[in-house]
Amino acid sequence: MSDLFSPLPCAERVDLGVGVVLFRKRLQDAAPSLLAALQPLLARAPFRHMTTQRGFALSAAMTNCGVLGWIGDHRGYRYTPHDPQSGYPWPAMPEILRSAAIQAADDAGFADFSPDACLINHYAVGARMGLHQDKDEADFSQPIVSFSFGLPTLFLWGGLARRDKPQKFPLEHGDVLVWGGPARLCFHGVSPIKEGAHPLTGACRLNLTFRRAA
Ligand code: MD6
Numbered sequence: 001m002s003d004l005f006s007p008l009p010c011a012e013r014v015d016l017g018v019g020v021v022l023f024r025k026r027l028q029d030a031a032p033s034l035l036a037a038l039q040p041l042l043a044r045a046p047f048r049h050m051t052t053q054r055g056f057a058l059s060a061a062m063t064n065c066g067v068l069g070w071i072g073d074h075r076g077y078r079y080t081p082h083d084p085q086s087g088y089p090w091p092a093m094p095e096i097l098r099s100a101a102i103q104a105a106d107d108a109g110f111a112d113f114s115p116d117a118c119l120i121n122h123y124a125v126g127a128r129m130g131l132h133q134d135k136d137e138a139d140f141s142q143p144i145v146s147f148s149f150g151l152p153t154l155f156l157w158g159g160l161a162r163r164d165k166p167q168k169f170p171l172e173h174g175d176v177l178v179w180g181g182p183a184r185l186c187f188h189g190v191s192p193i194k195e196g197a198h199p200l201t202g203a204c205r206l207n208l209t210f211r212r213a214a
């Protein structure tokens, strides 16, 4: 494996609970290469605002890469093999991203992670994501691996019931969060992005979540 992903001296592992591991700044050095790998696929499958079943637009703009992509429309949330906007298959998951996700899962204690979907979220200033569970995947035995780039946010981390009061911790540029096992169905969300500009992404936060959907 390339030493692009070797831990930085300032990188830090934080065990936030059973099945939840934060690797702070893990991707800081690799970020320019990882973000460059996104550019060609964003040209083919641009960011767009998905909607809830009732027709409300989500505030983060989204797209996907991988064999399957997550969508939301009047029929609800689900995974599809094709981008409904173009009719073409979602762009392939770049190997540099896939291998970084698998390595992070492995380091967190989830061997054999085999992602077939990567949801890419674009948060402009003010965008947020309400508390939700990731439950549209077929296989909850595999974790979710989340990469954060650009502007920071306060991540909301709740429990297995919606009423459980969420904790808040920052997710910053280069952070990796791995989420699985008994925590796989925990509620979580993203606080509104505060104004700012990041040298690599500009005035936005980007989040990639790798999943085993099928
Ligand atoms: C985000 N992430 O951080 C949205 N889900 O922008 C998620 O919803 C998420 O980061 C499951 C596991 C990790 C995540």
Ligand code: FE
Pocket (backbone or CB within 6 Å): 132, 133, 134, 188
């Ligand atoms: Fe989620």
